[in-house]
Structures are given as structure tokens and as C-alpha cells.
Amino acid sequence: MRVTNYSCFILLISVVSPSSAAKQNNGRNKTSLVIGGRKVPRGGAPWQVSIIQNFHLKCGGTLLTNDVVLTAASCIKDVEPAELLVRAGTTAFKTGGKLRKVRETVYHPKFVENRHSYNIALLHLKRAFNSTNKLFGEVELFDATAQPPSSVYIYGWGLSSNKTDTLMTKNLRFTKAKVYSEKKCAEYLLEEDDSDLIFCAGDRTKISDICTDDMGSPAIINGNIQYGIVSDGGACSATRTTIFTNVGKHASWVERLIAEFSDENVNE
Structure with missing residues (x-):
């Protein structure tokens, strides 16, 4: 494996709370991801x-x-x-x-x-x-000079309900998430994170959301334009949100x- 030294383009998603942003939650269930949402039809992604x-x-x-x-x-x-x-x-x-x-x-x-x-x-x-x-x-990669989207579609193979301990769903699912303001997003970031390279999105009702890990999965707009990548996650709760590294x-x-x-x- 090699590590390059170019400047980079990124997208990412993770779930973090302001009170625990500096702590790594190692005990979380790594199976759940898309809560609610819909199944992706064959050929749909x-x-x-x-x-x-x-x-x-x-x-x-x-x-x-x-x-x-x-x-x-x-x-x-x-x-x-x-x-x-x-x-x-x-x-x-x-x-x-x-x-x-x-x-x-x-x-x-x-x-x-x-x-x-x-x-x-x-x-x-x-x-x-x-x-x-x-x-x-x-x-296609998001153009960093374009107007940021107000919402994104997120994809994954996680649990379809936060009220179950069943295994991951067999079928890919997706859900829509609102992109938060930069000020609101900053509440969930570590001091070491560069807020210019990150955005936050989610559903505070937790009816539909990404929870826990499905690292590497995308945040998509306009059918096939990728705006973010799942970075890390945590359990669904009202005090958490989803964090993306901005790919553009x-x-x-x-x-x-x-x-x-x-x-x-x-x-x-």
C-alpha cells in the first residue's frame, strides 16, 4: 500500500454528540446504519x-x-x-x-x-x-465551487429500525437527510477537525437516519453526484448527528x- 502526499478531495459521514465528540465509542453496535428509508431497487444505485x-x-x-x-x-x-x-x-x-x-x-x-x-x-x-x-x-465528484446542497441521500446495509437487534438488512437501503448549517455542525466536531472539509446531516426525529457504522458509503445528490463518505458513527439519539467529510x-x-x-x- 502507498500513501500519497497530494492535497485531497473527500466525503464522509459519522455520528457524534457534542458532549462525547472527543471520546471514541468502542462499545457501539457496528451493524446498524440506515434507520427507516426505503429499499434500493435493482439497478437503482x-x-x-x-x-x-x-x-x-x-x-x-x-x-x-x-x-x-x-x-x-x-x-x-x-x-x-x-x-x-x-x-x-x-x-x-x-x-x-x-x-x-x-x-x-x-x-x-x-x-x-x-x-x-x-x-x-x-x-x-x-x-x-x-x-x-x-x-x-x-x-461524479461534487464540484466544490457549486452551491452546497440542502439535503443528501445516504445509502447502506444496516438495520432498518433502531428498535431491533436483528442483523443487517440483505438489501441496500437509502434515506434522505437534511444538511445542517456550518454553525450547528461545529458543535459536533473535534477541535482537530477542519470544519471546511466537513459537513453534518441527519434527521433529529431519528425516524430516518444513519446510525453507527457503515464506513465508506456515500452521500449522494442529483442521482449520482457524491457529496460525502461515511467516516464513522455512533448510536442514534437526539444529541447526535451525522458527519461527512466534504469530497469536493x-x-x-x-x-x-x-x-x-x-x-x-x-x-x-
Whole structure:
């Protein structure tokens, strides 16, 4: 694995309370994610992938190209590429679609564990997915010069209710979340986090929300434009919100890496 030293483009989501922002909640249930929301129909999120380690869902991600995946650095740090598989072309994380092995993983050089500002990584696959198949699609990165959205759609394979201890849902789900003001978001951030690279979103009623972890999964606007990546999470409660690292701020880092990966493919 290599770590580059370019400036970066990021998206991320996590759930943190102001009173406990400086503490890491290690006892949380790592299965729940999308509370409420709706099932994604077959082909409804063709860019969504699941990242598998030891036959278990490690985290979510998205296809930037047919052989490059965008996810969270916290998902792949200290994990060998050979330990990972990527599944795409299906709304199930256990079955269907196609699997690909990972050639290399690269995370942002400024990433620090338990921080959100630079929690971004790319996976370069050994073999590309079929770009002519409609079940496989790609996200576009948010333009940082554009007007920020007032809401985003968030995706994941977590519990569909915060009143159950059942296992993760088999089908990908999505829900809509309001983007909070920068002032409100600042209440949930660590002092070390760069608020310019982060945004917060959620549903304070907790009827529909992201809770706990599904690292690497996207926040999407306008069908396939990615605005954020799940960074980390915590239990649903009225005192928590969802934190995203803003991807549009780091587009140049992502684009340079994609170009490097493309050169490697040509030189094989």
C-alpha cells in the first residue's frame, strides 16, 4: 500500500454528540446504519459497492471508474489489499453481482484515526467491472465551487429500525437527510477537525437516519453526484448527528490518483 502526499478531495459521514465528540465509542453496535428509508431497487444505485474482508462486510464504497473505488481511509488502513474483495452490480452485499480483487489501496497522507477531515481512500482493482452493463455505474465528484446542497441521500446495509437487534438488512437501503448549517455542525466536531472539509446531516426525529457504522458509503445528490463518505458513527439519539467529510474539497487528489492508476494499467 502507498500513501500519497497530494492535497485531497473527500466525503464522509459519522455520528457524534457534542458532549462525547472527543471520546471514541468502542462499545457501539457496528451493524446498524440506515434507520427507516426505503429499499434500493435493482439497478437503482449502480455505483454502490460492498467491500468484503474474510467473507464479512467491511464497509461500503462507490465506483469512480470501472476499476477504482472510493471509500473511507478508516476502512482500509492497516488492511492488506489481498484481504479485500469488492462486490458490485447488486443491491445485496452477500450475493449477486460480480467480485473483484484489489490491486492496491491508497489513503490520504493527512488521515489520522478518529478524525474526519481526511478520511478518504481509493482502491485500485485488479480487473475492471463491465462498464457496458447497466447494473454497473459510476459516481461524479461534487464540484466544490457549486452551491452546497440542502439535503443528501445516504445509502447502506444496516438495520432498518433502531428498535431491533436483528442483523443487517440483505438489501441496500437509502434515506434522505437534511444538511445542517456550518454553525450547528461545529458543535459536533473535534477541535482537530477542519470544519471546511466537513459537513453534518441527519434527521433529529431519528425516524430516518444513519446510525453507527457503515464506513465508506456515500452521500449522494442529483442521482449520482457524491457529496460525502461515511467516516464513522455512533448510536442514534437526539444529541447526535451525522458527519461527512466534504469530497469536493479534495477532487484534485482523487483525480491525480486515478490518472496514476490509468498509467499503471497501460504500462502492465
